[in-house]
Amino acid sequence: MKLTSALRSAKRAPALQVAKTGVAIALSWFAASLILRVDMPIFAAIATLLVVAPSVNQSLAKGIERSFGVIVGVVIAVIGTWLLGTETWAVLISILAALALGWLVRASPGVANQMVISAMLVIALGQGSFDYSLLRIVETIIGAVIGIGVNMLIVPPVQVGPARDKVAALGNETAATMVRLADALVTRHTSGELQGLMIEARLLRPMQEAAKKAIEEGYESLMVNPRRSKHRDELDEMKRLLEKVLMPIGTQVLGMTRAYYDHYTDSLAEEPFAHDIADQLDRAAHDVRLAVHEADVNPNPLTSMVPALTAPLEMRPPKEGNWILIGALLEDLRRIRLGLVKEDAEESE
Template sequence: MVKLRREWGTAGAQLAKWRREPVVLQSVRSAAAATIAYVVALRISPESAPLTAPLTALLVVQVTLYATLTTGVRRVNSVVAGVVVAIAFSVLVGLTWWSLALLILASLAVGHLVRVSEFVPEVAISAMLVLGVTRVGDTAWARVLETVIGAVVGLGCNLLFAPPVWVGAAGESIEDLARRVRQLMLRMGEEAAGRTPVAHATARLHEARRLDHDIIEVDAALKQAEDSLRLNPRVREGLLHRVVLRTGLDTLEICTVVLRVLARSLTDLAKAREPEPLFEPQTGAAVERLLGEVGDAVVSFAVLVTTDVSISAQSAESRLADQLTTAAATRDKLAALLLEEVQRDARQWQLHGAVLTEVNRILDELDTEHRSRRLLEELDRCTREQRERRPRVTRLRRQLRVPRALRRNRNRPTASRRST
């Protein structure tokens, strides 16, 4: 009985995990939307097999509501533009080999003019299908009708069944990247405390370079989360969430770049000092302790960036501040030890100074004041871009705020008379 409960629990957890997967969610939504669009088109469209409607719904339905809206509009524009071009060619020249070539060129040009982005080939495809099936406008406009049906059904599926907010998945990706950075720092610290072969130092350098591919994957997850926050009625402060996650990933990306430079400095130091250790025993122990503390601070920074609850965010910020203070004290101790070591042997003083400088850069990027200043700058930039991109909406908001200001001004004299 206990074993059966465990199996059911494992199966339930696996099912919940599959439900959160974008691929599974996309497949279910697309199949449902395509089926519904086909059923609706059978009742409305004059065609016997209106396959354009499910095809459009299949292409329109996306994982996020923002992507569905933008894709649906471009999809409908591309099909309508292709149909209009096909009707014009059917009236003027008909279907010949040279008119087909002109049709394709004209359709591609019109696709770029109407700005349908990745659906530019769809303009030419729609024009060729319509011109090849018939030279009369009835079937052409039936294709437009089916396209509109598919787009409306696809949009309705995402409106009725609201897509999830993918902030949690993006946050897990950011935290996972931070933990990988920490593990690499720990290995680099352990090797710096002892006799480090050049091959081991080179392997750590290659690991640091491979972090660039991890950042690309995290960036893709973050873009999906940003799209899920746009036009989502369940999110009140979508801009703030997007800016917090984006600036957090930018900081981690800078830290990985500096870590790659640090790994290169340790590799050059291993080549220069082989077969001797990289540092003296006491200095190597300080380097190991410092890299461990900096790695812990990187993970705490990622937790702070991905935490929504205010109480948890405050505890994460205080923990990060304590870790940065501890790491700064260890760095000062390491600086004194490196100065003594350089005074005894100044052959690799440039590399010793580079190690200290790169650690300082990581600590500076993780600093809470630096993060707050960066957040304010990014929020100001995003709001300014929104005002410049949508001047009419900004003007309307200002006009709606005027009556409130007038009401406040009218109430001020009354309050002043009461006070006197």
């Protein structure tokens, strides 16, 4: 692993997020200085830095986590100072005690780390003084409250865009996988080409999980967010599209590709019914793109606005004896059609 990849992020944080964090730190610094009459309100600044998160819900969680960790760490520092004094070895023992307590109560990493840091700083900087410890608790709460308030008031971050991008990418890749399979059905292939087709189809699984996770993060970003009503309907539609259309169709397409890989014969390219199935797959791919467009995920689709699956495919016996594969492809194609043609799906229920 390159050193630069370990030190640098794949992308920059939004400039607005950085600006909000800076504003929140400045406000908490001045507020703590004014209220508590301290010159260096470091605890308030650190609390604010950690609390201004990508979503308001995360800010609340981090604020509670941060405040709780500080309180427990300060208590450990006060007890440690009372029992052991403020010698160097006493600081070490207090740190180890905070680590052990965090492990014992199964504290989250944020709480456990804050317990250790607070215990260390209170003993090192405040000599374990009760007054100093109490000020640090209040200072931390001030920083956390201001961080949450700034995150709520200054354009609260909404994680709908990433969800939209992930769902659009999944829709496009699902359609592309269907087109690749359609092209494969009417031509002959080597074993290497078949393996490549299978590998590309399997990429749908991680893309489905990525889209699902992005939608969940979108919902999380709307919790206790003043702008939640504006975006919830959009997320609801994306969730419906993912769960009712893209994921089921992805499962069928992957199954069709697997069946084609397992039962492939050179004679399949000469099978007239294989050409019919390929045509239906191309039409279904068009309708997948159209479904993504209707969910306002892709505002500029490269496709006609008219659905292509206008009539069911009429069955006739395969000529080359590829009964197993043709039957499997037809069943999956039927399920894909039910997911795309709403009136057919309703009649089947």
